[in-house]
Amino acid sequence: MNSSPKFFHEKADSEFDPDAECNFQALSGLSPKEIETACKYEYMRESQALRDELENSEADYNREYKLFNESGAIIASRPRRVLPSFAHENLRASERYHLVNELKKAGFPKPWNMLPKEAQKRLRSSISEWDEERKKSNPPVLIEAVSPEPDEELNYDPDRSHDRIYWRLPSEPRLLHGWEQSGRKYFFAFIRIDEGYSQTEACDAFKTWFATQFPHRTHGNPHFGAKLLQLAAMRVRHRFKRAERQRMLAELTGKATYKGDQSLADIQLSRDCKDAMEFFQSLFVGQRPISATRKS
Numbered sequence: 001m002n003s004s005p006k007f008f009h010e011k012a013d014s015e016f017d018p019d020a021e022c023n024f025q026a027l028s029g030l031s032p033k034e035i036e037t038a039c040k041y042e043y044m045r046e047s048q049a050l051r052d053e054l055e056n057s058e059a060d061y062n063r064e065y066k067l068f069n070e071s072g073a074i075i076a077s078r079p080r081r082v083l084p085s086f087a088h089e090n091l092r093a094s095e096r097y098h099l100v101n102e103l104k105k106a107g108f109p110k111p112w113n114m115l116p117k118e119a120q121k122r123l124r125s126s127i128s129e130w131d132e133e134r135k136k137s138n139p140p141v142l143i144e145a146v147s148p149e150p151d152e153e154l155n156y157d158p159d160r161s162h163d164r165i166y167w168r169l170p171s172e173p174r175l176l177h178g179w180e181q182s183g184r185k186y187f188f189a190f191i192r193i194d195e196g197y198s199q200t201e202a203c204d205a206f207k208t209w210f211a212t213q214f215p216h217r218t219h220g221n222p223h224f225g226a227k228l229l230q231l232a233a234m235r236v237r238h239r240f241k242r243a244e245r246q247r248m249l250a251e252l253t254g255k256a257t258y259k260g261d262q263s264l265a266d267i268q269l270s271r272d273c274k275d276a277m278e279f280f281q282s283l284f285v286g287q288r289p290i291s292a293t294r295k296s
Helices: 018-022 025-029 032-044 048-054 085-090 093-106 117-127 130-137 199-213 224-239 242-253 262-283
Strands: 064-068 074-079
Touching: 018 224, 018 242, 025 032, 025 224, 032 117, 032 224, 032 262, 048 093, 085 093, 085 262, 093 117, 117 130, 224 242, 224 262, 242 262
Parallel strands: none
Antiparallel strands: 064 074
């Protein structure tokens, strides 16, 4: 378990531990993948639908919702959207099952700060490092060295123009084997590299070509550490009265705005809660986080 500095000696109620739920300072020294995992896990804890589904040990997270007519025939279906969006967009069915299994083993929805290190490590593999193993079997770029040979048949064909030499590959490249079964979308092309240029020049040329051929795609960096602090602010607003919040928020987030004027602190709190809500709804479309409502 993480050993964050303890700010609060008393719990707001019998079930809520502010240090476990809101104190993420110890995470600042972790790797980016560890912070990403902790952030996504804590936002997953805010989904009541996910909590309810995980209580059902028989739930099948890869099946569809189906609507039947009086004859028993399926007339409509749609995929389940219980898991966060990254699971449906990026994970295979087997990987989604593995994620659910690891969540159950960890004792979800137990706070991240209360999880054993081994459980955190397994969740990191399922939540933030799912693409590492996939890249081993399906690397982003695969280049196979092949030396072309003169095509004797075409070069001696009297019906063809002979102002150039015709070439052919000696055999089918190995990278063409089995790509149809991978379920991935590939772009195939020939690559010619002039060995007279430096590595930097060759890489720059490839980057320039790539940028002109494909739309800009990135997983983005939503600043997961900041998202955790915004979630902490939302939870404080949900659990504590206005008179109690400012000191707690100043200690939890370290933001200077929470250490000054009350009205400015209220504006900062509204902004943090808005950002936390938006990030949550990017993971769980159409849902509201458990901590969305404020305590008067």
